[in-house]
Amino acid sequence: MDNSPNIPAAMVTGGSRGIGRAICLELARLGHAVAVNYAASAAAADEVVSHIVAAGGRAVALQADVAQAGDRAALVGRTVAEFGRLDVLVNNAGIGSPGRLDLLEATEANWDRVLTTNLKAPFFLTQLAARQMLAQPRSGGFGRGKIINISSISAYTASIDRGDYCIAKSAMRMLTWLWAERLAGDGIQVFEICPGVIATDLTAPVAAKYDRLLADGLAPLARWGQPADVARAVGAIVSDCFPYSTGEQINVDGGFHIRRL
Template sequence: MNGKPVAVITGASRGIGRAITVSLASSGFDIAAIARSLDSDGMEHLGQDVEKLNVSFFPIGLDISCTACHKEVVSNILERYGRIDFLVNNAGVAPLQRNDLLNLTEDSYDRVMNINLKGPVFFAQKIAREMIWLKDQIENYNPAIVFLSSVSAAMSSTTRAEYCISKAGLSMASMVFADRLSENGIIVYEVRPGVIQTDMTARVKDKFDKLIAEGFVPQKRWGMPEDVGRAVASLARGDWKFSTGAVFEISGGLSIRSL
């Protein structure tokens, strides 16, 4: 059995997931890092950065939408570490092409929903079952689960409806997991980022540079992956133990409505 707490992060190779992984490693968690492929430079460099922090790094290749693959991955993590304390469901994609809602295709809808919603729901279900079992095996065990949604859970974008719908669904997934797992002592949070500078937003960078300069984000800057990484680490440290089901928005005030 691992002495240190163990964090599992999906979509760890780049962007927000990478920043969360480094923050959790800095907080003393051993790491199981998941990305679609292990071939990327991203995972190799992440491994080096994590191991410099004197914690262990276990890289895993998994397409999160492959629900039939989840069981083996969870078994491998438990075989390696013997425990899972903190799960971050971060992996997610934008549509390959922005299309008006009236031209939304079933292929794009299925791709986005399978990766952003179905995959995380069933992955969290498998890990939650293990966490319930581990509760009786480990002393001072305080498991928690985070779902990375988006301000798009509650803000409409008519040219990427499938993304908004998937994130609204993930927001409810967080609530029902929080509700169901409260009796098992497992805390569940939704983390809702705003506009964060990553590969996902690179293709709309010019548009958002302009919008941000015009005051679209009240705090007048891009969010950085580390803004989200620090916030998730504070959840993992147990600073928010009486807040299951809460939504933590990290958006520089994007949801403020002002007159």
């Protein structure tokens, strides 16, 4: 297989569905070879790959549970084996809080699952990706690399039925700042995107609640966000629209973050 580094290579965790799927399509549209990671949805990941290949792009579906250290190492290794390099990591894979339990009912098992998938995994995937970016030759004029963390409005919004999720997303801000500081001197930028209410499988079970909240003015832009809205922000980052920024947080939330009176 030709794995010569003639195009930049991106890896998107949880690229099979929802926001990750849209990010994969956007990165491919912008000329990246894309590793479409998934945990269980092989058919959905294959569909994303087919879509990209049909449009003339390059992509591969890679199964890995990002909560497992061995899977994380294998995922980065297989991406590099496939494409010859790694230029963009998007830490997108995430799970909601199982059962959305009240704080008084929250369990340690759920805490471990959510914190491992939504926080530990992006931290150590960033470490693996950064090591690869620093080891590979600067070629093709792709810059040194970009790491993009998909956080949430839950980073600063208290929801008492998913404390584990909120804490993981809140800590993702420090994760972003730490890696931005560590890698700035090496020419690798790190960003955090905070989506608001986005229409995906994650929010489908609570769609009626959000329909109501949006109609009642939850956000200034009174509509559901779409996965493509988030993907366009990722596209702007990889297109070098923010050359003098790092550790930056980009809200894609219809203005939800604005305090209003």
